[in-house]
Amino acid sequence: MNPFRFQNPTVLYYGKGQIEENLVPEVKKYASKVLLVYGGGSINRSGLYDKIQSLLIGAGVEILELAGVEPNPRLTTVQKGINICRSEGVELVLAVGGGSVLDCSKAIALGTKYNGEVWDIYSKKVRPEEALPLGTILTLAATGSEMNAGGVITNWETKEKLGGGSPAAFPKFSICDAENTYTVPKDQTIYGICDMLAHSFEHYFHPTEHTALQRRLIESVISTVIEYAPKVLANPEDYQARETIMYCSTMALNGMISMGVQGDWACHAMEHEISAIYDIPHGGGLAVLFPHWMDYVMDANPSRFAQLGERVFGVSRDGKSDREMAEATIAKVREFYRSIGAPERLADYDIGDESLQTMAAQSVRYSDIGQFKKLNADDVLSILKASL
Numbered sequence: 001m002n003p004f005r006f007q008n009p010t011v012l013y014y015g016k017g018q019i020e021e022n023l024v025p026e027v028k029k030y031a032s033k034v035l036l037v038y039g040g041g042s043i044n045r046s047g048l049y050d051k052i053q054s055l056l057i058g059a060g061v062e063i064l065e066l067a068g069v070e071p072n073p074r075l076t077t078v079q080k081g082i083n084i085c086r087s088e089g090v091e092l093v094l095a096v097g098g099g100s101v102l103d104c105s106k107a108i109a110l111g112t113k114y115n116g117e118v119w120d121i122y123s124k125k126v127r128p129e130e131a132l133p134l135g136t137i138l139t140l141a142a143t144g145s146e147m148n149a150g151g152v153i154t155n156w157e158t159k160e161k162l163g164g165g166s167p168a169a170f171p172k173f174s175i176c177d178a179e180n181t182y183t184v185p186k187d188q189t190i191y192g193i194c195d196m197l198a199h200s201f202e203h204y205f206h207p208t209e210h211t212a213l214q215r216r217l218i219e220s221v222i223s224t225v226i227e228y229a230p231k232v233l234a235n236p237e238d239y240q241a242r243e244t245i246m247y248c249s250t251m252a253l254n255g256m257i258s259m260g261v262q263g264d265w266a267c268h269a270m271e272h273e274i275s276a277i278y279d280i281p282h283g284g285g286l287a288v289l290f291p292h293w294m295d296y297v298m299d300a301n302p303s304r305f306a307q308l309g310e311r312v313f314g315v316s317r318d319g320k321s322d323r324e325m326a327e328a329t330i331a332k333v334r335e336f337y338r339s340i341g342a343p344e345r346l347a348d349y350d351i352g353d354e355s356l357q358t359m360a361a362q363s364v365r366y367s368d369i370g371q372f373k374k375l376n377a378d379d380v381l382s383i384l385k386a387s388l
Contacts, residue, residue, distance in 0.1 A: 001211050001260030008255055010147045011173040014247070016239075018175045019051060019137065024059045026173040030133040031091030033062040035084055037105045038096045039069045043139065046183045052096065052137070064088055066108075069097065072154045072161065072275050072282065073104035078118055081108035085132060092133045095171075098140025098184075098192070099282075103151030106169040109134045113168075122153050122164035124366070131168040138176045140184050141246040142192030142283060144199060144253030146174035154276055160362075161276035163268075176250070178242035186233065186341075191283030192249065193229045194342050197222065198286040199252040202263040205297075205304060205372040217257045219311050224248050226312070229340055266370035267293050270380055273359040280349045287342035292386040294330045300373040302326040346387050356384045 013022045027034060034056065043049040056063055066081045084090065085108060095105035109131040111118030120126045138146045145151060150165035184192075204218045225248050231241035251257060270293075271285040298305050302322035309315030309329030313336075317325065338344065346352075360381040368374045375383075 004260045010171045013175045034092045034094045035090045037066045069101045069104045075155045078107040082111040085112040096137045099143025099145045102145035106151040122162040128166045134171045136171045136174040139180045141249040142195040147254035161272040191281045194283035194287040196249040196252045203258045205264045208261045264372045269369045273362045284343045291334045297373040298326040305329045
């Protein structure tokens, strides 16, 4: 494996009653004035908004608000948050929502402390070393943003969707009570499942040798998602299933399963370009792309696919070659996505071939992408065409 240094400073509170017990003490460590950041009306419908207001106001905490964060959070929304923080002297950003709200809040926390345009951080011009303190209350299991330092922001003016971050953007604390995910719409639950699977796949497919434990850990996450996803979809208020899926999401992208390896991330790079233009759900785009990427790259190391198929999807070796095992494994991946109602083609989002060349070129704007197999613009174009 590769040499590595691991540190994750986020204090994580999991389970029922954690908001009532821990929100006020954690907030009071850092602030008497907070910016509450959230998306649509789900936290109002669930009663979570009123609960947070009551707890914080009762503790003498002043609350300012930024509502309406988009599913692919916009640079303009980030800037609104930065302006509020600077003009009002906000001391902590409190993100209440899923990955989009948390990503937006990280950008606000970083941008408030950065003496320049916040887009500089996401266009790789600077790596900031400080941020406002950030706390999160998770309402959607998907991205693992509650326990990592990265995020993705969309510049709608330039049609760019870029990832960025800094160790300074790790949440100081995150509160994860699965009851707060009960009201998530079914399609968003599906996209979240696709997203946490994608994070697991990105870590699993890499060229680094001597990573037996990492692969076992990732296989455990994938197996658990496959087992519990149908339970969540069948009964959205199954607390044990919701909590398990939420924990899978956290573990898939908090650094625990990727120590000593460099994941692939080509599918994420491609999906960012799709949603930058078409504004589609991130998890849905990943579900479309991954099987086609797998088809395209499997010959780079078919034994990795064979191992995944045997250990996770129950594919029997039964005299099959590694390549035959790889093909059978990819078929199982497609079968699972289909079973939970995930999208299968870009056409499911009314996407045609009009922007494929642009998306392919933008995917490799900095360099070729991927680690399992390096992809250039022509490679990306082939995968996008197959995904139509």
